Amino acid sequence: MGMQKRYVQYIEDNVEKYLGPLKGKTMLELGDQVLKNMKSVTSLKTGKQYFEEKGVDHTSIDLNGKRGALKYDLSKPIEKLEWIGHFDIITNLGTSEHVEPQSGQYECFKNIHNLLKVGGIMIHIVPDGELRIRDDFSVKHANNYYKDSFFEMLTMDGLAYELFDFRKKKYNQYACLKKRRNIPFMENKDLFFSHMIRGEGGK
Numbered sequence: 001m002g003m004q005k006r007y008v009q010y011i012e013d014n015v016e017k018y019l020g021p022l023k024g025k026t027m028l029e030l031g032d033q034v035l036k037n038m039k040s041v042t043s044l045k046t047g048k049q050y051f052e053e054k055g056v057d058h059t060s061i062d063l064n065g066k067r068g069a070l071k072y073d074l075s076k077p078i079e080k081l082e083w084i085g086h087f088d089i090i091t092n093l094g095t096s097e098h099v100e101p102q103s104g105q106y107e108c109f110k111n112i113h114n115l116l117k118v119g120g121i122m123i124h125i126v127p128d129g130e131l132r133i134r135d136d137f138s139v140k141h142a143n144n145y146y147k148d149s150f151f152e153m154l155t156m157d158g159l160a161y162e163l164f165d166f167r168k169k170k171y172n173q174y175a176c177l178k179k180r181r182n183i184p185f186m187e188n189k190d191l192f193f194s195h196m197i198r199g200e201g202g203k
Contacts, residue, residue, distance in 0.1 A: 002036040004049040005127050007093055014176040015089060018121055018143045018164060021054035025088040028115055031095035032062035032069040047093075059087075062095075068095025078111045085182065087115050097126055097142040102198060106143055106189055113160070113185040121164070124151065124175045128168050129197040147198040151175040153195045157186035 015022055015042075033047035041197050048068050049057045065071030072078055074096070090112050099108045116122055129145025151173075155161045160183050165176040186192060 003033040003038070003039055003093055004036050004167075005041060008038070008041075008050070008174075009049075010125065010174055011089075011123050012166065014123055018176070019088060019179060022051070026057045026085040026086060026087040026100060026117075027051055027059070028083075029058065029069075030062075030074065030090070030092045030112075032060060032064055032066050033091075033093055034067070047091075054169070056089075059098065073107040073145065074099045074111060076107060078115065085114050085115070085117045087117060087162065088108040088120045090116050090120070092122065092124045096124070096128060097144045097146075097161075100143065102144065102193075105196065106186050106192055109154075110185040113179075118182045119163060121176055121178050124173070124177075126173055126175075128171050128173045141199075143199045146173060146197055147185070147195045147197060148173070149169070150195040151177060154186075157188075158183050160186075167172075185203050 007075055019025060028049055035042070035045055035047060035050060042050060044053065048058050048060045059067040060073070062069035063071065063073055063074040091106065092112070096105070099105055127141055127145055129147055134186050145175065151166055153162055154177060155163050156198065159201075160179065160181050161177040162180055163175065163177050165174065167174045199201050
């Protein structure tokens with residue numbers, strides 16, 4: 001998806017509102033995010049560079065291992081002990097929908113859950129599954145999409161999360177959730193997948 005100006009603004013607004021100043025926060029970025037349409041704001045090229053300049057303790061992970069991203073596969077458990085419950089902020093900007101195989105979706109969100117600290121926030125900007133399926137656009141992007149109920153569903157699992165913000169704009173869903181309790185990730189995989197839509201032909 002790439003990190004566009006409106007996505008950066010959404011991250012910064014939610015961090016400021018729910019966690020305070022960005023400086024000194026620990027952030028995990030899913031995907032090797034390249035800045036797009038940001039020349040009026042910064043000459044930097046990546047999300048990593050941008051947030052590090054803001055004083056963030058920033059880590060990015062991507063299967064490609066490029067541009068400073070550490071090479072991890074989100075479809076498999078991340079068991080780096082010093083990362084468990086470590087991050088104040090985890091961002092997912094158009095990355096999770098590309099995680100394959102389909103079963104890897106569960107592991108991806110379990111990783112997010114395990115690595116986010118209690119009191120931390122996760123910020124998602126992902127394709128709007130219901131709009132894309134309705135408009136027959138999903139086949140052009142990925143195989144995994146999220147129903148409008150997906151992020152609300154996460155709050156129902158032992159009250160682990162509070163959904164602070166959810167909105168839909170330009171074929172995307174924006175969501176910000178705060179982790180309230182240190183409990184295991186939801187065990188009901190059937191429930192988890194019932195709030196997703198499987199497309200065909202994506203990459």
